[in-house]
Amino acid sequence: MVIYLDGVMGLNFLVDWLLLLGVNRLSGFPPALGRTAAAAAVGGGYAGICLVPGFRFLGNLLWRGISLGLISLTAFGMDRTAARRGALFVMLSMALGGLALSADSRAVHELLFCAGVLTLLCCTGFRQGMLRQRLEVVRLTFRGKTQSIHALVDTGNTLTDPLSGEPVLVVDRQIAREFFGLNPDCLADPSACIRAYPELGLRLIPCTTVGGQGGLLTALRCDEVRIGKGKGSTLVALAPVSFGGEYHGLTGGY
Numbered sequence: 001m002v003i004y005l006d007g008v009m010g011l012n013f014l015v016d017w018l019l020l021l022g023v024n025r026l027s028g029f030p031p032a033l034g035r036t037a038a039a040a041a042v043g044g045g046y047a048g049i050c051l052v053p054g055f056r057f058l059g060n061l062l063w064r065g066i067s068l069g070l071i072s073l074t075a076f077g078m079d080r081t082a083a084r085r086g087a088l089f090v091m092l093s094m095a096l097g098g099l100a101l102s103a104d105s106r107a108v109h110e111l112l113f114c115a116g117v118l119t120l121l122c123c124t125g126f127r128q129g130m131l132r133q134r135l136e137v138v139r140l141t142f143r144g145k146t147q148s149i150h151a152l153v154d155t156g157n158t159l160t161d162p163l164s165g166e167p168v169l170v171v172d173r174q175i176a177r178e179f180f181g182l183n184p185d186c187l188a189d190p191s192a193c194i195r196a197y198p199e200l201g202l203r204l205i206p207c208t209t210v211g212g213q214g215g216l217l218t219a220l221r222c223d224e225v226r227i228g229k230g231k232g233s234t235l236v237a238l239a240p241v242s243f244g245g246e247y248h249g250l251t252g253g254y
Contacts, residue, residue, distance in 0.1 A: 013040045017040035020039055029085075039071045068089070068093075168237050175249070180220070183196070187218055190217060191204070220235075
């Protein structure tokens with residue numbers, strides 16, 4: 001049987017890309033088409049190199065593990081969720097291998113069909129489990145600086161500006177410190193925070209907690225806020241708490 005190098009690379013690219021999309025979907029992250037395509041290209045390139053005479057030793061278990069690490073690093077970066085998503089990618093790869101073996105798959109179209117079915121299950125079959133949380137990429141621009149964060153899409157977040165009625169994005173104390181340059185400890189006293197940073201044009205936003213208690217959050221205007229592919233309100237509230245490692249913002253009214 002003749003094996004074509006470009007065919008092997010293309011097949012591995014498609015399979016890895018489908019699996020990486022499934023991983024992001026299961027984890028609640030946006031598809032990140034560019035990063036997943038780049039990571040799939042790493043996987044396709046590795047598969048092709050393994051067929052080149054003199055480099056077939058790269059197909060052993062050690063180098064396979066290294067290649068999976070490079071794929072995960074390219075697709076997911078180095079944040080706190082990278083290891084978890086990388087492990088999920090390995091498990092989906094093993095599941096695909098099991099599907100292919102159970103189907104006695106020797107044809108390209110059958111392997112792609114198995115990968116597609118597995119990705120479809122990731123996208124539609126776990127909505128009541130792992131997919132309960134959904135994250136969006138939020139791009140903040142403030143006084144010439146830009147930073148991208150992940151924000152949890154929280155349908156229960158109805159925080160709005162009482163003056164204009166526009167929805168308000170909430171970011172945590174880590175973003176307040178790293179991006180806006182505030183001492184996060186002062187956020188517990190919004191009035192004192194406004195007095196400490198008059199140059200930022202801070203203001204107060206009334207809010208209601210889950211327990212029904214009222215309070216105030218410090219807020220400011222960004223130059224631009226993009227949520228996913230669209231523009232959001234430029235008013236951003238600063239929470240005095242940290243939300244966790246996977247996301248640093250809350251959005252729900254867009």
